[in-house]
Amino acid sequence: MDTNGARLHVTEQGEGHPVIFCHGFPHTWYMWHRQLPAVAAAGYRAIAPDLRGYGKTEVPDGPDAYTNQAVIGDLLGLLDDIGAEKAVFVGLDFGAQLVWELAWRAPERISGIIVLNNPIQPRPPKAPSELWARAAKRHFLHLDYFQKPGVADAELAADPKSFLRRVYYSLSADYHYLDTWQHPAEGTGYLDVLPAAPALPWRWFAESDLDTLAAEFDRTGFTGGLNWYRALDRNWELTADYADAKVTVPTYFMYGDRDPDMEGFSGRDPLGTMQAHVPGLREVTKISDAGHLVQLERTDEVNTLLVAHLRDLLGS
DSSP states (O other), X not given: OEETTEEOOEEEEOOSSEEEEEOOTTOOGGGGTTHHHHHHHTTXXXXXXXXXXXXXXXXXXXXXXXXXXXXXXXXHHHHHHTTOSOXXXXXXXXXXXXXHHHHHHOGGXXXXXXXXXXXXXXXXXXXXXXXXXXHTTTSOOHHHHTTSTTHHHHHHHTSHHHHHHHHHHHHSTTSOGGGGGGSOSTTOOHHHHSOOOOOSOOSSOOHHHHHHHHHHHHHHOSHHHHHHHHTHHHHXXXXXXXXXXXXXXXXXXXXXXXXHIIIIISOSOHHHHHHHHOTTEEEEEEETTOOSOXXXXXXXXXXXXXXHHHHHHHOO
């Protein structure tokens, strides 16, 4: 699909009102492969794109091509291409940040948003990289490490399957991700801080899942995804006009009780902050025994919530 000047790969199932799933790092559309059939069976058109720099979608050069503003252009182009005025948008990780900003920039194209694990955060007073560099003086922080062009790119691409196994495990409820902060930043790579992962299958993830994801990153490498991190200062600059903006579209939020973003990256009171900045918030659900990849770790619970929220928004 050609949209916004880029070639966008999408996977879809079903017919009806569009529901567009936005993934994070290091993911592809496949992170939603268990949600698409459930949403399609409920009577909606489930669409999961490989976002810019991932999978079979084009990989533009340079971090400036990976701003939320640019990717929102892709999503709005996707809506135009399928002839839809509005969609429900679902986001996790970077996909969540994308959906929050989309709700500021184009609320007229949104029927509702469903966000997993990454609550909205106020615009910080300084560029994000300054804050991360300060934290990295105390301990390793992937947000700072990923700012160095070419460094993490080479480290992670050396063995994508091993890296993905370890990072997915570390983000799950089966490990405490913030233990990676026990390592110093100086002279440390990401693989130095990630735990060894147990053999697959896990209770929520199969060897075939890992093979599917690793095959894509074997082919593309990780630079496209890492450029999303390197574009975060530019996102900060481009959202100056939205510093006091509220999210007024109908919003649903669900999160794993062991999610590291909720614990360590979203401020002291993430739910209170979200309530203050999202007057459209309708429901918040905590999912037990789940980490960052809640849609895989607790597939049935997430799918049940997704369908219930869609019916609340759109009807059967």
